[in-house]
Amino acid sequence: MPPRLALLALLVVPLAVHAASVRFVREGTTVKEADVGTLMAACTPATIAVDDPNYGTRKRYLACPLAEVLRFGFGAPPDALGSADVFIRAWDGYDKPTSAAELAEPGAYLAFGDADVSHGGDLRWAPLGTRRIDPGPLYLVWTKPAQRDRLTRPWPWQIAEFEVVEFRKKYPHVVPTGVPRSAPAWQGFELFRGECIACHAINGEGGDVGPDLNVPRSIVEYRPIPQIKAYIRDPATFRYGKMPAHPDLSDADLDALIAYFRAMSRAKHDPHPTR
Incomplete structure (x- = not known):
């Protein structure tokens, strides 16, 4: 040619x-x-x-x-x-x-x-x-x-x-059921639903461009909290990949996301427990 x-x-x-x-x-x-x-x-x-x-x-x-x-x-x-x-x-x-x-x-x-x-x-x-x-x-x-x-x-x-x-109805195991509505985890859930679920799953429910963040282990169970926050805000400072930066998220937003991840770590539902 x-x-x-x-x-x-x-x-x-x-x-x-x-x-x-x-x-x-x-x-x-x-x-x-x-x-x-x-x-x-x-x-x-x-x-x-x-x-x-x-x-x-x-x-x-x-x-x-x-x-x-x-x-x-x-x-x-x-x-x-x-x-x-x-x-x-x-x-x-x-x-x-x-x-x-x-x-x-x-x-x-x-x-x-x-x-x-x-x-x-x-x-x-x-x-x-x-x-x-x-x-x-x-x-x-x-x-x-x-x-x-x-x-x-x-x-x-x-x-x-x-x-x-x-x-x-589509994703029942993503919702922090049982957590008081006044708790920060609910704000974190709304942020996860709006910003993250297109690419990430919780309990096997959500997108699969990136990894599941709750099963078999929650991200808050194996990553230091400051590192998680820094990665969410600017992942390219850690590694090059598909995940976009989120400079618009405030410190309070990141705290709410961590509260949501912690709440869901106590509400695991693994659809593939034998993997």
């Missing part, structure tokens, strides 16, 4: 690494599964411009409003899904709960391909990051300035599934 063509092949990722489809699930039951072509035919695709915090630059995507996609998948508009959470699952183990109301906001789009490298029905993506990730088949992006912060809006790629289910 000529050098220039070889370079071009490295700079563009075809939609082939993962199955180009997505599942729509209610409380564990699949209600619809559709490939990218079917989704695009069911909504109103448009080329949108996004200041993308994952790429760190302005990008153009072929995308549909996420509200249209959810209406197609669940047979009802997002505001009719009630108070249940919507879990966004990705092929890499990311599993993010968020509200239907948030996903229905104007500015939320489901992207099918990078408009600058896709041609006709040949949907492609520019590699993402130093690990040259393929974001396909589906990537959630946001167009409004107030939605660009990854700490307040999910920006998952490689989306495989949307599930509507109550958080406590």
Whole structure:
């Protein structure tokens, strides 16, 4: 292959690494599964411009409003899904709960391909990051300035599934049941639910991008507390990896997370005790 063509092949990722489809699930039951072509035919695709915090630059995507996609998948508009959470699952183990109301906001789009490298029905993506990730088949992006912060809006790629289910029904062993509601562990639980559970599990429930933090041993049982806090705030000072920094977390937030981990260390539920 000529050098220039070889370079071009490295700079563009075809939609082939993962199955180009997505599942729509209610409380564990699949209600619809559709490939990218079917989704695009069911909504109103448009080329949108996004200041993308994952790429760190302005990008153009072929995308549909996420509200249209959810209406197609669940047979009802997002505001009719009630108070249940919507879990966004990705092929890499990311599993993010968020509200239907948030996903229905104007500015939320489901992207099918990078408009600058896709041609006709040949949907492609520019590699993402130093690990040259393929974001396909589906990537959630946001167009409004107030939605660009990854700490307040999910920006998952490689989306495989949307599930509507109550958080406590899906992950009953993550909740610090039995701890007084005035205890700091509950504040830590809310922080874990918002910041951590997409990638980490407690008692086998949650994402699996990173390790389970409670079984077989809780992180507070084998790591010094100051080290845990420092790692959460800036993991790159310890090792290079996927975990993002959390400079926004206050000392009180970190104390609450430690209180939550300690509470859950006394409430272990190991789904794989024979491993």
